[in-house]
Amino acid sequence: MADQLVADVIVERLRTWGVERVFGYSGDGINAFMGALRRAAGNPAFVQARHEETAAFMAVGHAKYTGQVGVVTSTQGPGAIHLLNGLYDAKLDHVPVVALIGQQQRSVLGSGYMQEIDLLNVTKDVAAHFNQLASSPEQIPMVIDRAFRAALAARQPVVVILPHDIQQAPAPEHPQEHGKLLTSPVWNPPQVLPGEADLRRAAEVLNAGTRVALLVGQGARAARQEVVEVAGRLGAGIATSLLGKPYVDESLPFVAGTMGHLGSTASAHLLGNCDTLLIVGSNDPWTEFYPPHGSVRAVQIDLDPAALGNRFPVEAGLTGDAAATLQRLLPLLEAKSDTSWRSEVEAGVRRWHRLRERRAGVAARPVNPELVIRELNGRLPADAQLAVDVGSVVYWYARQLTLPPEVPAHLSGTLASMGCSIPYAIAAKLARPERPAVVLSGDGAMQMSGLAELVTVGRMWKQWQDPRFVVCVLNNRELTEVTWEQREMEGEPRFPDSQELPDVNYADYARLLGMDGLRVEDPDQLGAAWEQALAADRPFLLEVLTDPEVPLLPPFPAGATKAETMRQGLGAEGSAGGHARELLERYVALEEELQD
Template sequence: MPQRLVADAIVERLEAWAVPRVFGYSGDGINSFMGALRRAGTVEFVQARHEENAAFMAVGHAKYSGGVGVVTSTQGPGAVHLLNGLYDAKLDSVPVVAIIGQQSRSVLGSGYMQEVDLLDLTKDVASAFRQQVNTPEALPMVLDRAFKAALANRAPAVVIVPHDVQKMPAPELEHKHGIIATAPRWEQSASVPVEDDLKAAAEVLNDGSKVALLVGQGARHAWKEAAAVAERLGAGITTSLLGKPYVDESLPNVAGTMGHLGTSASGQVLGGCDTLLIIGSNDPWTEFYPPPGAARAVQIDTDSGAIGNRYPVEVPLPGDASRTLQALLPLLEDKHDLPWRGQVEQWVSHWHELSAERAMTKADPVNPERVLFELNSRFPADGRLAVDVGSSVYWYARQLRLPLGVPAHLSSTLASMGCSVPYGIAAKLDQPGRPVLLVTGDGAMQMTGIAELITVSRMWRTWQDPRFVICVLNNRELAEVTWEQREMEGEPRYEASQALPDFDYAGYAKLLGLDGERVDDPEHVGAAWDAALAADRPYLIEVVTDPETPLLPPFPAGEQKAGSMVDALGQESAESADRATELLRTYVDQEKSNFS
């Protein structure tokens, strides 16, 4: 019988932590670990096309499954490539464990090939936990502490295992000084604030006549309680970008996502409230909160250190969102019939009218808002959604009203392009019997998505439900940056930095054995979604969209920004600038008509 190695002990510890799969890319620094995975056959290895994408897959696994995502890479360049995905986990508060190979201990410090100081490299991104395993006996303890740190801190943890240590005999831990035996177990503490703090919070909320909720991802298991509190207080509900999937968007008091990319209704609710209840959100768009001092605030968060980070809070409530809201609800007065509730519902109704109007606004050739609008009536109730970064996030936040319970994820706080296809693969592997839909721009697709379509083509035949729909909004432009240049810098579009090469995305999908189509007529968008959702294999919808569709912030901020956009467009001589100016003025007029 082959000798049991430290590499085998790594796999055994992953089994103990119920890890179903490890994402990564092989290399000499983890060859022993690869051998152990092969021998065990219990933990699946998922090969990405690039370590950055493997890290995104681990983040996606954690987001969709609720567990810990695990990624592995070799030393040197492989480890460097992991950083973007690990920062995605850090900034969006997601538990990920990275197992990274390293050169043998005997050569460290010699400037050896691919030698990188991995502890120093990862000291910021893995500030919750990073450790190199220098002896076989330390391996179980270090892995256990990494998983516990990742879960407790909702952050990435890094375990570095030199190649020579991986090949050593697996440890039999003796009961003696200097040897620590640990358990691969962790449970979430379900804390509730003390009674005096609950009473103080209730007093603030009961005193308010215009209450708003800001719901973040910390309310992922508390949407019923949040809705009940809002109903009792007659409150309007807004969400952070990460909180969007955790509310019932069919409710008449749900105003949608806040921030620069958010809805006009959310801007009105947050701008008009006199009391704010923040539930599990750390959203950084502070200029879209009420002005400091304009609203009294209560904040619920499991991380007491996050309370008050974005807005001055009068009463902090450190605790689990669901249990805290349950304890708070009996202390709240019934104010559902206050005039504020009617005003909120009117704003929400106006927003729905405005979003439908914008979806049907003529563009050249397709308005990207139309693409997400058409998906509303077709989104599968058991579907899962991945969204990439760029202008596509705006259309997701403003046009798509998710069926209750549908998970939707993106790189929110890091806002890294290229996350959607790796996320989608992780979502599909986690639950292969559910359809997965992706919305991405052409810039993000060119960055990482095209390569990972190869991964999709390799594995889709094993999926219980083969539906994996990729919608590429192809505007041949880095559109979000173009509009940012106009809005924030007063700069005209810069062709060299903004134009993207065109690419036959649907044709490439077919080349890989997938299916797809190119759409350049707005009247054909709905039929394309129908075909994709009925397909017997992954399907890529490439929609040719108009890059001049404005990314106008919600009013009143949008009205202030529109002037600088028009000034910047005045410096552009192209015909497209005239169309962009016309579309921008149309959007401004539509907003004024609905929210004047």
């Protein structure tokens, strides 16, 4: 240890915790740590993003795709502030991330020094479970160990602030004496199970129901089989939260798809007509799309006891791992002899499948965005890793794409931050370079950060075992989701100064970076374009010119009310809103036709 610095001790501790890569952006406040990473010769590797915010998204993506802790680093001041958006993404979607943030040396703190900000206060909310300024070299192993344990135990982001002089200090000895702590880089997850009385109470509620629905979230990621078995025993239908979509096979006839504002009519019917609800690992905030209060009995399973009853009143709350809890619950459940509810659910699912097909077939100018995503069905490789950005593209992903089993798909679900998709996909690709990555993004997200991170892709891709990294950009020259939100929520007309985006030829930009690309304006070319992109020998940007006036109509019956305020906003647009009005009325008519 004689020639080692504290920065080397940090790197060694990261290695002991199994960290394979650190995402970030350098700066003087973290330079000693960067030197230690250089000396580590790629173990762990350093991944340079174009911006600290996207570096944080990469760490979140790593955690989401691998289940491991994502690690990100930045300098103090602006670098630290830029991390916050990605760290809040981790906080709201419950994934473990450790942020190692540089700081000015201790002797100048409090002086208003260059780039000095109060990092403990800045990060105290986002890192509420662990947020620590290292104040001595001897403290470092303990602080790193506690940070990882807190991130893993709470599935939350944590922050360790590293003053520059601490990083540069000689590596200390650690004698066993008063005031010194020796810790170990060890953490093992517990198996959490509810008590027998709670299980019996939950079974009592579920057995009494005749029209049972399951709402499944990301907490059921390891309970795919158990969810289906319980639904089978209860004759139930299944809806998912947006984050739960990848963990339920939507090809099953009783799976109604995603719930909520961007969900399906089948899920709206399921949740609106059930008499009993079983919530498994979901904390979905779209409470207006839950069953009517007072008319439905409910049971909830969640690993976090604080989540029980958080979104919907429940009679029985089961704290436990979803898979193990469902395994213990299943023998207590009685098989339903009356199959009429299941038949009703399946009929609703079939109507929804017809509706989404017809929606994708509605003619648009030039291409209907729903059709772009629909054409990916049957073409998405079974070993793909999917990243979805925020905006109108999420609606089309939720409604039109049926994921192959075991294809991971992630997005910024609860924070809903634009610009996450390409950083996520980079992290996924680095973790599993032998698998193709596919990104679904709008043009707003691409202009926010995607174009910059394409530079990162261009720098890396020749090192990947499988070079396929397909980015599909829906280019409609508009912040479409916000435009439709203004029409729907405010009854306001479109505000061009706020909503219009400059037209960028994204495919040309990709080619400038040594990738391949194609711009599509004809819906008949979509299938062939997807196949070309997915067969490419290098990263490929598929740009499709889509129609911003295709309505983001919520599922009926709530959608009928929303359509009225949309009409109000479009009415204020005069002739400029004519095309959008025509498409809205076409979509409303399709809904009404399938209800008859």
